[in-house]
Amino acid sequence: MVDPRDKRIADLEALVLRQAEIIARLERRVAELEAKLGENSTNSHKPPSSDPPGTRPEKRPTGRQRGAQPGHKPHKRVLLPPEKVTRRTEVRPSTCGCCGGRRLRNLEGAPRLHQVVDVPEIHPDVHEIRMHGAECHDCGETTWASLPKGVPAHMFGPRLLAFIGYFLAARTSRRQLREVLEELFGIPVSLGALSEAEARVSEAIAGPVDEAIAHVRGQPVKHVDASTWRREGAYAALWTIATRFVVVFFVAADARSPTIAALLGKLTGIMVTDRGSQFGFWAMDRRQICWAHLIRKFVAFSERKDEGARLGNGLLLLAHAMLSAWHQVRDGTRSRKSYQLMARNAQQAFEKLLERGVELRLRGVSGACDDILAHKAALFTFAFEAGVEPTNNHAERALRPFVLWRKVSYGSQSERGCLFAERIMTVAHSLRLQKRSILKFLVDACHAHRRRLLPPSLIPSTR
DSSP, rough: OOOHHHHHHHHHHHHHHHHHHHHHHHHHHHHHHHHHHHOOEEEEEOGGGGOOOSSSSSOOOSSSOSSOOTTOOOOOOOOOGGGGOOOOOOOOOOOOOTOOOOOEEEEEEEOOOOOOOOOOOOOOOOOOOOOOEEEEETOOOEEEEEOTTTSSSSSOOOHHHHHHHHHHHHTTHHHHHHHHHHHHHHOOOOHHHHHHHHHHHHHHHHHHHHHHHHHHHHHHHHEEEEEEETTTTTTEEEEEEEEEOOEEEEEOOOOOOHHHHHHHSSOSSEEESSSSSTTTTTTTGGGOOHHHHHHHHHHHHHTTSSSSHEEEHHHHHHHHHHHHHHHHHHHSSSOOHHHHHHHHHHHHHHHHHHHHHHHHTOOOTTTHHHHHHHHHHGGGHHHHHHHHHSSHHHHHHHHHHHHHHHHOOOBBSSSHHHHHHHHHHHHHHHHHHOOOOOOHHHHHHHHHHHHHHOOOOOOOOOO
């Protein structure tokens, strides 16, 4: 016969084991939730705009006064060149500023210059075409004159189209642009007419953008990144392929591998990305994984309350040492050859730390370490391939204006609107990188489209 006390003890032991399992599960859950609450732009993929107040530590006072420091290169107002001066006033002193005497001798040499810049009242150039009608004596039918050759059937001239494209590229909303056109230029325009102008600008820059797409596909180094966009209220993917002087954008249906593979075309060159699985089609030894993303992951490790913190601190120390030395290579104070030797040693140290992280069997740490190890062939490409950067900041900076546009406009409501957004941002960002005038390019493109001439190019000619 079973002793009731033994049964009671067995039941209590089973209860304790179940409770221990529940407690362990809840502790893991609490740790996960605390980690979620602690996520910010320094330890996750979240943008800085999502950081709550107090996330970043306040800068300690340096003891220096505000403003320019001793030895700082002065920045003075630059005078406009003589060809841009529209009128001049000559002023000469009549009395001596010291004794008041009137016997003065004019000095030789250039006078002191002061320029006052203003904007004249703007009046639109309105070209009115008066098309008369004539009645036929033979049949009695009325015939009306046609528009002269080269005169568009719409109300927008090339410069006005270029202005509209420029303001839209600067993320001005259509309602704001309508107000600007009426207030500054005295041109009343409906929202429908602005939509029509947008389509015409899109057609004018289509050729240069297609040329830019072909250009970036053939470049030896490409930075690739994606964000979200809205098309007719539904989520879409916003892709960028960025090279040094030309950046192109695409609004695609999704962020899957087949989509980005089709956008990239032939698999040539080195691609700089994060560790997204959609980039797996590209050869690992022809990739560079973004170290900014890795450092954010290591920061997340270091903020844990278990063995992961020690691992994270070790990885962070090694990563910062590597990037600090890389800055010396870029500045010319360290040779690339010595850095490559350092990179080979550092890679071995990284791999040992990551292998230790896998062995820890920690949720949220071990899996990430295993995934980084799977990308080990793409960690130090920048050390051995010229023109490759260790981070994907170039693509992220390119996406930022587009993301701000999305936040204001909520995307596009049509396929045509998405196409315009891709093209105008490709033009604007590429020209900014090349330090070329966006407005002049748009004027030239609209003139060329109207006259059926060769459009200007987005490809830098002397780089």
